[in-house]
Amino acid sequence: xxxxxxxxxxxxxxxxxxxxxxxxxxxxxxxxxxxxxxxxxxxxxxxxxxxxxxxxxxxxxxxxxxxxxxxxxxxxxxxxxxxxxxxxxxxxxxxxxxxxxxxxxxxxxxxxxxxxxxxxxxxxxxxxxxxxxxxxxxxxxxxxxxxxxxxxxxxxxxxxxxxxxxxxxxxxxxxxxxxxxxxxxxxxxxxxxxxxxxxxxxxxxxxxxxxxxxxxxxxxxxxxxxxxxxxxxxxxxxxxxxxxxxxxxxxxxxxxxxxxxxxxxxxxxxxxxxxxxxxxxxxxxxxxxxxxxxxxxxxxxxxxxxxxxxxxxxxxxxxxxxxxxxxxxxxxxxxxxxxxxxxxxxxxxxxxxxxxxxxxxxxxxxxxxxxxxxxxxxxxxxxxxxxxxxxxxxxxxxxxxxxxxxxxxxxxxxxxxxxxxxxxxxxxxxxxxxxxxxxxxxxxxxxxxxxxxxxxxxxxxxxxxxxxxxxxxxxxxxxxxxxxxxxxxxxxxxxxxxxxxxxxxxxxxxxxxxxxxxxxxxxxxxxxxxxxxxxxxxxxxxxxxxxxxxxxxxxxxxxxxxxxxxxxxxxxxxxxxxxxxxxxxxxxxxxxxxxxxxxxxxxxxx
Numbered sequence: 001x002x003x004x005x006x007x008x009x010x011x012x013x014x015x016x017x018x019x020x021x022x023x024x025x026x027x028x029x030x031x032x033x034x035x036x037x038x039x040x041x042x043x044x045x046x047x048x049x050x051x052x053x054x055x056x057x058x059x060x061x062x063x064x065x066x067x068x069x070x071x072x073x074x075x076x077x078x079x080x081x082x083x084x085x086x087x088x089x090x091x092x093x094x095x096x097x098x099x100x101x102x103x104x105x106x107x108x109x110x111x112x113x114x115x116x117x118x119x120x121x122x123x124x125x126x127x128x129x130x131x132x133x134x135x136x137x138x139x140x141x142x143x144x145x146x147x148x149x150x151x152x153x154x155x156x157x158x159x160x161x162x163x164x165x166x167x168x169x170x171x172x173x174x175x176x177x178x179x180x181x182x183x184x185x186x187x188x189x190x191x192x193x194x195x196x197x198x199x200x201x202x203x204x205x206x207x208x209x210x211x212x213x214x215x216x217x218x219x220x221x222x223x224x225x226x227x228x229x230x231x232x233x234x235x236x237x238x239x240x241x242x243x244x245x246x247x248x249x250x251x252x253x254x255x256x257x258x259x260x261x262x263x264x265x266x267x268x269x270x271x272x273x274x275x276x277x278x279x280x281x282x283x284x285x286x287x288x289x290x291x292x293x294x295x296x297x298x299x300x301x302x303x304x305x306x307x308x309x310x311x312x313x314x315x316x317x318x319x320x321x322x323x324x325x326x327x328x329x330x331x332x333x334x335x336x337x338x339x340x341x342x343x344x345x346x347x348x349x350x351x352x353x354x355x356x357x358x359x360x361x362x363x364x365x366x367x368x369x370x371x372x373x374x375x376x377x378x379x380x381x382x383x384x385x386x387x388x389x390x391x392x393x394x395x396x397x398x399x400x401x402x403x404x405x406x407x408x409x410x411x412x413x414x415x416x417x418x419x420x421x422x423x424x425x426x427x428x429x430x431x432x433x434x435x436x437x438x439x440x441x442x443x444x445x446x447x448x449x450x451x452x453x454x455x456x457x458x459x460x461x462x463x464x465x466x467x468x469x470x471x472x473x474x475x476x477x478x479x480x481x482x483x484x485x486x487x488x489x490x491x492x493x494x495x496x497x498x499x500x501x502x503x504x505x506x507x508x509x510x511x512x513x514x515x516x517x518x519x520x521x522x523x524x525x526x527x528x529x530x531x532x533x534x535x536x537x538x539x540x541x542x543x544x545x546x547x548x549x550x551x552x553x554x555x556x557x558x559x560x561x562x563x564x565x566x567x568x569x570x571x572x573x574x575x576x577x578x579x580x581x582x583x584x585x586x587x588x589x590x591x592x593x594x595x596x597x598x599x600x601x602x603x604x605x606x
Contacts, residue, residue: 010170010211016331020166020177023219024327025205026246027181028266028314030257032112034151034191035201036317037181039163039330040338043090043200043346044069046153049077051084052349060349066092075337078344086344087359090184090199091153094145103148112257114193114309146348147197150185162319163328167363172379173389175209175217180332180363181260182346188258194308195259195271198359199347203260205253206378208235210389220389222251223382224262225374231383232490236264240487242496250321257311266314267497312497334364343369383490409461416454518544 029036049064063077063086078086095103103109154160165180186201188194204225212218222243223235236243242264244252254263263269319325332339339362347359361367364375374381488494521540542562546555574582 010173010175011168014216016166016168017329019217020168020179020329020331021327023177023207023209023249023251024164024166024320024329025179025251025253026318026320026322028252028254028318029316030112030255030311030313031316032110032191033255033257033316034110034187035154035183035185035260036160036319037162037164037183038154038160039328040165040182041071042157042161042163043182043184044071044074044088046157047088047090048092049074049344050087050089050349051081052087052351053085060087071338075341078338078342084344085349086342087349088200088344088346089348091146091149093149095148095152096145100145100148103152112192112311114311146199147185147187147190150199151187154184161328162325163330165330165332165363167332167375169333169378171377172385173210174220174379174384175211176378177207177209178363178374178378179205179207181205183260185347186258186260188256188310190258192258192309192311194310196357198350198357200345200359201260202346202360202363203255203262204363204374205251205262206374206382207251208379208382208384208389219249221382221384221387224253224264226261226263226495229495231381233493233495235382235384235490237484237487239484240264242494246320246322252314254312254314257313259310261310261312263310263312263495263497265496266312269310269312269495270498271308271310332363338362339364 027037046066047069048062048066049069050060051063052060063081064073066089069088163182165182167176167178167180169176169178181203183201183203184199186196186198189197206223206225207219208221208223209217210220219238221235221237226234238245244264246252254266255261256263256269317325320327334340342362343365344361345359345367346362349359350357352358358367361369361372364371366372377385379385518540521543522537525536525540571582571585574585
């Protein structure tokens with residue numbers, strides 16, 4: 001087994017094991033984490049293989065029982081059942097209530113202290129969060145006690161070998177090293193109040209190397225798989241100040257507690273989840289709020305969605321170079337039998353319709369059986385398909401772009417010339433005929449419009465070609481090595497820890513009780529039927545929002561926002577009931593705004 005998918009010859013004669021050891025990362029976990037990267041054969045030794053029957057609604061069929069599975073038999077059984085929906089089970093069952101209570105009381109169980117995720121978001125986020133938690137009763141979810149059962153079985157297997165599965169390939173002029181990490185359980189929801197739980201977890205860290213005359217290869221980019229980030233947002237340059245290195249080549253990555261997602265900076269990250277059914281409505285509310293209250297624009301912690309905290313603190317177990325727990329490297333590639341042949345799930349298939357509580361597929365495949373983009377197109381996955389890996393490729397890309405534009409321009413010039421000749425032939429003699437005859441022969445007007453559009457397109461292409469030629473010439477002038485942009489220039493949103501220090505006890509209490517208080521006030525308003533129901537409900541909502549503003553020390557902002565809403569409501573009422581007064585108010589407001597603007601310009605000139 002070579003561990004290589006080498007399509008460009010960059011890896012010929014390279015010692016792959018030495019290469020992956022040279023750049024292997026340091027993984028830092030959050031204190032309280034219970035599961036760490038393990039070898040595939042160790043995981044399979046405790047697992048069983050099943051075939052589900054979702055279409056027929058029958059019970060799953062056991063294919064290989066616990067204690068009888070290994071990588072070779074997994075691949076062989078998968079080949080024997082090419083059309084079956086296969087999944088693995090690491091723990092035979094979840095623990096019962098009594099067993100679960102005993103497990104939680106164990107003195108050696110890792111302790112964890114979180115933050116108030118509800119205190120990090122507003123009232124609407126808490127309301128949506130409550131709806132999602134109620135919906136868990138309708139979802140195909142991980143059975144209760146499964147995390148405890150998996151942890152007990154994981155611990156009973158004895159001291160674990162800390163392992164990664166390295167996939168080395170070449171793509172687009174880059175040498176790509178993917179470090180894949182297999183965990184027995186994703187316990188983000190049950191242990192750390194996160195989004196989901198699922199048996200087993202696969203995560204990755206990817207490095208992009210380029211040829212170097214000094215020592216064979218040099219590191220160009222790194223990318224961590226992470227929540228809510230795709231394409232350019234995934235990757236960073238080695239000189240990025242957010243990155244930490246051990247011995248110059250070993251990246252320090254912080255794994256999320258339970259979720260195992262990666263982060264460059266240690267800390268607590270707020271993750272906002274928008275269910276597909278609510279995504280459109282929440283995005284609309286976000287845009288409306290940004291227009292009415294501009295000071296809230298861009299505040300992630302105040303955003304709409306279901307709030308969860310991803311704890312990537314890096315204050316717990318550390319694995320890798322410079323630590324007491326070294327890695328065991330395992331090389332894999334597309335020809336490795338279990339990688340190639342097993343397309344099923346690595347854990348219990350809960351048939352969760354939302355997907356989040358189903359076990360993941362392996363490194364090469366998605367749950368659908370399609371090849372993962374990160375495996376089949378690792379350069380495009382991180383948005384590097386538009387970034388030349390070497391100066392020579394940058395020069396060649398610039399020259400190719402200029403040549404292609406020149407060929408396109410020449411082709412369009414020829415079409416325009418032919419079109420002009422055709423227009424002249426169509427127009428010949430028309431001016432000598434009466435209008436009643438020529439009216440049906442004016443089809444040349446559409447052709448002329450098409451020619452004008454083509455000429456405009458050619459003008460734009462000429463501008464682009466001049467830019468491409470200038471870029472090529474500038475690269476040649478500096479020896480083909482363009483100046484590096486700032487390390488964060490390619491990022492639209494630099495993800496950093498965004499959960500503030502733990503909120504005060506009063507705010508944490510209010511975050512948990514506010515929704516219940518609001519519902520109680522609304523319930524009493526409905527039951528007592530005293531006065532205007534609409535007024536009572538409005539006062540209840542305003543009272544809860546006022547308490548929120550006081551506890552967050554934003555009372556003035558709340559009052560200003562309330563004044564804006566009341567003002568807009570009053571104007572709307574005037575427009576509906578009295579157009580004359582409404583337009584009068586708008587005219588006065590416009591006069592004041594224009595006058596202030598003109599006076600400001602006048603005095604600024606002096």
